[in-house]
Amino acid sequence: MPTYDYVCLACRQRFDVFLTYSEYGVKKVTCPLCGSLDVKRRLNRVRVLKSDESRMENMADDFAGLDGLEDDPQALGSMMRRMGSQMGTDLPAEFNDVVDRLESGQSPEEIESALPDLGVGDDE
Numbered sequence: 001m002p003t004y005d006y007v008c009l010a011c012r013q014r015f016d017v018f019l020t021y022s023e024y025g026v027k028k029v030t031c032p033l034c035g036s037l038d039v040k041r042r043l044n045r046v047r048v049l050k051s052d053e054s055r056m057e058n059m060a061d062d063f064a065g066l067d068g069l070e071d072d073p074q075a076l077g078s079m080m081r082r083m084g085s086q087m088g089t090d091l092p093a094e095f096n097d098v099v100d101r102l103e104s105g106q107s108p109e110e111i112e113s114a115l116p117d118l119g120v121g122d123d124e
């Protein structure tokens with residue numbers, strides 16, 4: 001069972017919570033010291049995560065800060081370029097192709113139809 005590290009925003013107490021994957025995000029987590037519900041998961045300290053997975057979580061945080069990207073291919077393209085530089089060297093050639101197309105203003109749908117071998121979703 002994974003261990004999640006939390007910090008209480010009310011009293012700064014740090015504590016561990018054991019949650020199953022189905023409980024996570026559903027079950028209310030409260031501070032064991034003061035009982036506050038105002039707790040925050042400390043994302044980068046989750047012991048069960050491998051480095052790749054925590055890196056993906058950081059990227060998910062980047063995504064969360066950028067609303068409406070599907071309507072703004074150029075912003076999506078520049079964000080993907082930033083993600084690509086974080087990921088390092090293992091990017092398929094298609095990745096740069098997609099980023100170039102996004103930055104030139106093509107929609108994701110246009111790109112998918114232009115690149116049928118892309119295999120969108122395989123890496124998710």
Ligand SMILES: [Zn+2]
Nearest residue numbers: 008011031034
């Ligand atoms: Zn507390």
